[in-house]
Amino acid sequence: MLSIINRQGTGAMVSTGPTLDRLTPSAVRLAGIRKSYGAVEAVSGIDLEVRTGEFLTLLGPSGSGKTTTLMMIAGFERPSVGQVYINGVDCTGLPAHRRNLSMVFQNYALFPHRTVARNVAFPLEMRRRTRAQIEQGVAEALAAVRLTGFEDRLPTQLSGGQQQRVALARAIGFGPSILLMDEPLGALDKNLREQVQLEIKDLQRRLGVSVIYVTHDQHEALTMSDRIVVMNQGRIEQVDTPETIYQTPKSRFVAGFLGAANFIEAEVIENRPPAMSRVRVGDDLLLTAENPAGVAVGKPITFAIRPERIEMLPAKGSDPRLETFAAKITQAIFMGDSTFYIAEASRLRLQVKVANGGRAYRPAAGDEVALGWAPGDLVVLAD
Ligand SMILES: Nc1ncnc2c1ncn2[C@@H]1O[C@H](COP(=O)(O)OP(=O)(O)OP(=O)(O)O)[C@@H](O)[C@H]1O
Ligand SMILES: [Mg+2]
Incomplete structure (x- = not known):
């Protein structure tokens, strides 16, 4: 027809x-x-x-x-x-x-x-x-x-x-x-x-x-x-x-439907105008994030970050462009062009994807590492 x-x-x-x-x-x-x-x-x-x-x-x-x-x-x-x-x-x-x-x-x-x-x-x-x-x-x-x-x-x-x-x-x-x-x-x-x-x-x-x-x-x-x-x-x-x-x-729906995404649920603990906040994940992990909608102190806020946007460094590593925190690798899966990791930090369980082509740091399961991102890499979700 x-x-x-x-x-x-x-x-x-x-x-x-x-x-x-x-x-x-x-x-x-x-x-x-x-x-x-x-x-x-x-x-x-x-x-x-x-x-x-x-x-x-x-x-x-x-x-x-x-x-x-x-x-x-x-x-x-x-x-x-x-x-x-x-x-x-x-x-x-x-x-x-x-x-x-x-x-x-x-x-x-x-x-x-x-x-x-x-x-x-x-x-x-x-x-x-x-x-x-x-x-x-x-x-x-x-x-x-x-x-x-x-x-x-x-x-x-x-x-x-x-x-x-x-x-x-x-x-x-x-x-x-x-x-x-x-x-x-x-x-x-x-x-x-x-x-x-x-x-x-x-x-x-x-x-x-x-x-x-x-x-x-x-x-x-x-x-x-x-x-x-x-x-x-x-x-x-x-x-x-x-x-x-x-x-x-x-x-959350759009982030999850197009590709893999990590969701981070946090609480705003301090606002730094015009649009930055300190947020807390779980009891002990403090992060800096953009907060363009101005979610108030004490309120929940949800972020998304793609697995390939998370940088991985050796334990205690730092990078002036990034905010870093300690994590542990619990799984490492070789996928040909990339390696896919599960990393745990405090109550976060994050998917991290590292391209295999270059000379990127590629740890093994059980290794202690540092994860990092620039504050602007976290995307604030409306839900
Ligand atoms: N003729 C119909 N009578 C009753 N319900 C219908 C009819 N056509 C579609 N629906 C319902 O409307 C909704 C949307 O259907 P639609 O076919 O537009 O979905 P779709 O996004 O094209 O899905 P798919 O990817 O499976 O093709 C579904 O819940 C479907 O069951
Ligand atoms: Mg259809």
């Missing part, structure tokens, strides 16, 4: 008439979207703007509402509450085939008895394009996914990666301005997935098309996206660039 669309501007044919959203409209804008299925609230209040030409990824665990959100943008589901604007036009009540977008599904959904060329031609035929337009559209789309020469093959005569590229060619063949993709690489093995990720990203840049991409794979989201939307239980937790999401997660 394939979705569908007309050229931009068909919104003018909606019976209620189009509502112009903004002077410079975003590709997609979701305003106060909710979706319930009976008692199940699949999406519970989403506001989101997708910029024109942007690669935006919806990332979240199973059941967080990613597919439901995409289906409402595509027009296969109607929101219970809220508006969907596409290229500035209110399309909330518009069926899928009247929106200027296209969707690629996880299982490709190629027509098994149609050749590659006729699969790609299908959406153009549906739009009643002329024979010459169809031939040109097919040729351009196949060239874009590097499948020129495969026109006469059947889907069964293609590898998984090639089938996925045919699905992609079929989706872009009629020139939609927005491409929706729901876990499109889920069926491919890791190496092929990484290769097709780069191809999709490259294609998106060349065509200048806006992409809304759904995945639950954090690495895929980090490598492909201009911005990532982290979803949890039908809500948005954070929208930011991959680097900001990874380095400055706002919540």
Whole structure:
């Protein structure tokens, strides 16, 4: 099955008439979207703007509402509450085939008895394009996914990666301005997935098309996206660039969902304006940390730090740039490019990751060490 669309501007044919959203409209804008299925609230209040030409990824665990959100943008589901604007036009009540977008599904959904060329031609035929337009559209789309020469093959005569590229060619063949993709690489093995990720990203840049991409794979989201939307239980937790999401997660959920994170629960014991605090972990470990929200003395505060941000030094070692404290290694696991440690200090149990490439200090289980970080490496969480 394939979705569908007309050229931009068909919104003018909606019976209620189009509502112009903004002077410079975003590709997609979701305003106060909710979706319930009976008692199940699949999406519970989403506001989101997708910029024109942007690669935006919806990332979240199973059941967080990613597919439901995409289906409402595509027009296969109607929101219970809220508006969907596409290229500035209110399309909330518009069926899928009247929106200027296209969707690629996880299982490709190629027509098994149609050749590659006729699969790609299908959406153009549906739009009643002329024979010459169809031939040109097919040729351009196949060239874009590097499948020129495969026109006469059947889907069964293609590898998984090639089938996925045919699905992609079929989706872009009629020139939609927005491409929706729901876990499109889920069926491919890791190496092929990484290769097709780069191809999709490259294609998106060349065509200048806006992409809304759904995945639950954090690495895929980090490598492909201009911005990532982290979803949890039908809500948005954070929208930011991959680097900001990874380095400055706002919540425990985001920190834990994208990569490994240590959480440090502490109590503020002294504030040093403008934004520094002394905090205590357990009974005896005192640390300096940034406290931009100004959590008051006596109140709890939670920090996150990535395993690779923690520096490890020989016991009693110090570094003027770092705040250091004593710890003991309880586990050391060799992982090829890095070594993964569990270190204990007071009541803290920290994961530490050290790259194996350089000449970094690499202790063994049972060793006493010093751990350290710069105060700014601790990220304050909102929860
Ligand atoms: N047609 C439906 N009827 C009832 N509940 C539904 C329906 N579609 C989705 N849901 C529920 O809504 C929630 C969100 O589902 P959705 O498919 O959007 O999640 P997802 O983030 O795409 O998950 P996955 O990663 O597993 O694909 C889930 O709890 C799901 O069970
Ligand atoms: Mg899904």
